[in-house]
Amino acid sequence: MSTGTPARAARPDRPWAAGVPRTLGLAALLVVAVILGTGLGSVTIPPGEVVGALWRGVTGQELAGNDVIVWSIRLPRVVMGVLVGAALSVSGGAFQGVFRNPLADPYLLGVASGSALGATLAVVLDWPRAMIPLSALVTALGAVAVTLALAREGRRFPPTRLILSGVVVGSVLSAASTALILRGEDRARLVLSYTLGDLGFSGWRDVLTVLPYVALGGGVLLLLARALDTLQLGDLTARSLGVPVERLRLLVVLSASVATAGAVAYVGIIGFVGLIVPHIARLAFGARHRTLLLTSAALGGAGLVLADLLARTTVLSQVGIVTTLLGGPFFLWLLRRQRD
């Protein structure tokens, strides 16, 4: 955050939004989002039936009719939304902290274009549909590895070099994907919908596959929160306070990339969430990283579930379109504020 006002980064948490009321408020928001997301959809199901379906699902009874919609389609889709929204937001917040740059987002090091390239390859080569996420995951992590290798100076990973390498790797991989799409005849729509992000067809198995990546990446980031706070004082100061700056940077970048890669591999590249949510959290709850990452996770999870609900029930059709439509103006507003 030091590009603008260092004072903001040092601002204490706002008292009105601290402690128990904040935790309760965010928990309530998340619960409301999950309830709405599970209760509403293109098929109208009365609330009593939704509750009954959840009960029958939890207790492992026979599912019939609308139960299947609630338990096998909507709930995993909502849980996936929470996981992906949280992963992107936490990773975005960590990236912004580690680069001390308010415009950093989880896709900074080429995860998105790597993921898209893997997905495009799988689609164009007509691999089975289950292979798409796996292929995307491998290329996403590969893209980050290439970025890190390009940015390395001995044992150091200077932030500017990391960002520039990420941009270059991202551009090259995007160009490769585009070339593949243009050769891939009539499958362009499938690739396009992947690059816009879509939570459709997320089942319990997908949720369980994504969970470890998000939990591992997000968990490590939370453990590093204090060190990220110290890093806001500048590399030199942080070093003199005993923070291993280079190792910290590498660890944050890797953890955030693992969480992001796991998330986008299954649902595609959902834009703007990882950029915006940390800013909202910072404005509302302050800039201490432990608070920031936790509140970002709750806001991002709830936000993506609600965005997906809009996507499912309106003509906006894809969650990535919703987040980008709402996120674009915010992003511009943020840019304007940077100039002041």
Added chain:
Amino acid sequence: MKILTLTTTLALAGSAAATTYPLTLTDDLNRRVTVKAEPRRIVSLLPSTSETLCALNLCERLVGVDQYSDYPAQVKNVAKMGDLYTPNIEAIVAAKPDLVLVSKYGKVSETLTQAGITVFALNPETYDEVFSKLLTLGRVVNREAAAKALVTTMARDIAKTEVLTRAAVNKPTAYFEIDPTPYSIGPKSFMGVLLTKAGARNIIPESMGDFPKVDPEFIVKANPQLMLGVDRKTAAARPGWSGLNAVKSGRVIALPVELSSSLSRPGPRLPAALRSLARLIHPELFR
């Protein structure tokens, strides 16, 4: 009903006389295009247009086609010139065509028009347009009589299949997948019209549009008896789909490549495509 529309289309076309050039018509990009003389060197950038030209016995006048044109076999020997979105402009200009046929998509028309080449956009999108645009093409290339004969033959062959399927006792509810996102087809799209004619009841209502993206839970709710355009293994693996009627009864049919290509092309192979589709939906009628 449809037969009537066709008769009107034919009646409107007047008697089949030789086209008098220069001929000025409004094309599907809403441009007034003047064709100076009967086209002898034609480039077609739409697979269905290439098929139609060959059906009008003009295959040998094709000096270039788009990369997706693959039918009839003769077309495979014609020079490939990219497609609507990535046209090989230099190759097209070098072929010295006196007519380039495009659709209303892509940006190829402006560039070529500036290069002084006659470009005509033809874009059959609805079922009725398949026939009316075919007649227009016939006029443009001075094959009006042949175009009318072709339309009449197509209408007759379609009617033959319709007579069969109309007699079908059980018309299954069907979900037709055109892409695994999933996208499906509405009853007003020309593929949707064919699905209905083939004796199925489309689960997609008209209100969802011609090529809607479908929420998976909607398909589960509709619980169709038949699924087309997806294979059983894929369908069964989707969350909540394993218990659907079509999956349980095994009526999930991935279309052969040739059928899905001829079904999606608004050209002269539609009657044959309809017959194959009807045979998949009602094998009992074709024994």
